[in-house]
Amino acid sequence: MPKLWAPQASPSNYGDDLSGYIEAVGEDVLGFNKGDRVAAFHEMGAPHGSYAEYSIAWAHSVFHLPTRITFEEAATIPLAAMTAALGLYQRLGLPLPWSTTTAPLPLVIYGGATTVGSFAIKLAALSNIHPIIAIAGNGTPYVNTLLDKSKGDMVIDYRQGEIHILEKIKEAAGDNPIIYALDTVSEMNTLRTIDRALVPSKGKIANLLPSSPENKLSSELLFTMVGTVHASKPTKPWPVLGDREFGTLFFSFFGRGLQEGWFHGNPYEVRTGGLDALGQVLRDLEAGKNSAKKYLLKIAETKGNM
Structure with a gap:
């Protein structure tokens, strides 16, 4: 995410994925108690993000989190899975996991190996x-x-060029119209x-990034900004009425899936050194070394942390 390595005018705490034990709950909060094992999505741009020992998130x-799910696995979920x-x-208005489709419904996911893309594959399969x-x-x-190849799923190597991509998409879809796509690269x-x-x-x-006005397309672009789940009311250009309610439901859905074993986090690598390793992590991300x-x-590994 470019915002993470772009120069900042002042010190910032941008971390938005977090997991751990609840230290305290706010007034009138229901369903959570001190000591609960949880994961959370911190409000983007708000104070007290996850690059610290203590963070704050909306209930x-x-x-x-069930006890068998590690905090490390859980931390891969909130922002990316919600996106x-x-x-x-x-x-896109696709069928929900509890109201699944029975007819073929081709879905193109560009960036299937990205953390958002892989969660999209998991959710689409549930639907x-x-x-x-x-x-x-x-x-x-x-x-x-x-992927489930028995149901026609396919992965296409973008390095083979656009002609190859288009040919393989058509092959995978067969006679079914191709209407829906999620572009995690954008x-x-x-x-x-x-x-x-x-x-x-x-x-x-x-699409996950704003598109240039010069990008004239036949398809409708539906900008997706995960921060809208924290919007209290719709304001232009991003928050959409209902996203907050949708987020409330789906965060609970993720927790239920973890508990029952039909939903999982994504692969991860723990870098040693806590926040002291953050600079190198961001440089590696910018250099494209992550796949x-x-x-x-782990914040507790930061030097001087007591």
Whole structure:
């Protein structure tokens, strides 16, 4: 995420994924108590983010963790899984996991090995959405573990070029119209490639970065900003009425899935050194050294932390 390594005018605490024990609860908070094991999505841009020993999160974006789920696995979930859920269900309007589709419904996911993309694959599978057509590169082996080839799912290597991508998308979809896509990369070239694969003037693309006005597409772009789950009312250009309520429901859904074993976090790598390792982690992200996993830091390992 570019915001993490862009120069800042003043010190900032940008961490938004967190997990641990509840130290205190606010007035009138129900369902949570001191000592509970939880994960949470911190409000983006607000004080007291997760790059500290203590963080603050709104109760509606916190979910319980069963004892068998590690804090490390749980920390991979909040922001990325919610972004995927918003894109698939609030923006694209795809069938929810408790109201699954029974007919073929092709879904293109560009960036299937990204943390958002892999959660999107997991959620789409819960909704019985197939074929899932994932586009990836170095993370292809991991993506293959998430797909069901017996239902037509396919991973396409973007490094083979646009012509190859378009041919394989058409092959995977068969005679079914291709209308829906989630672009976790959301660059001009990825959006244009997806647009060419979708039904002209009917395609819908959930994109995670604002698109340039120069990017003229036939498909409808549906901007997905995960911070809208913390919006108390709709304000332009991002928050959408209902996103807060949707987020409340889906964070609870993630917790239930972890408890019952049908939902899991993503692969991760714990970097030693706590916050002292943050600079190198961000440089590695910027250099593109990460593939199909999330970097985690344990704040307690920071030098001088007591």
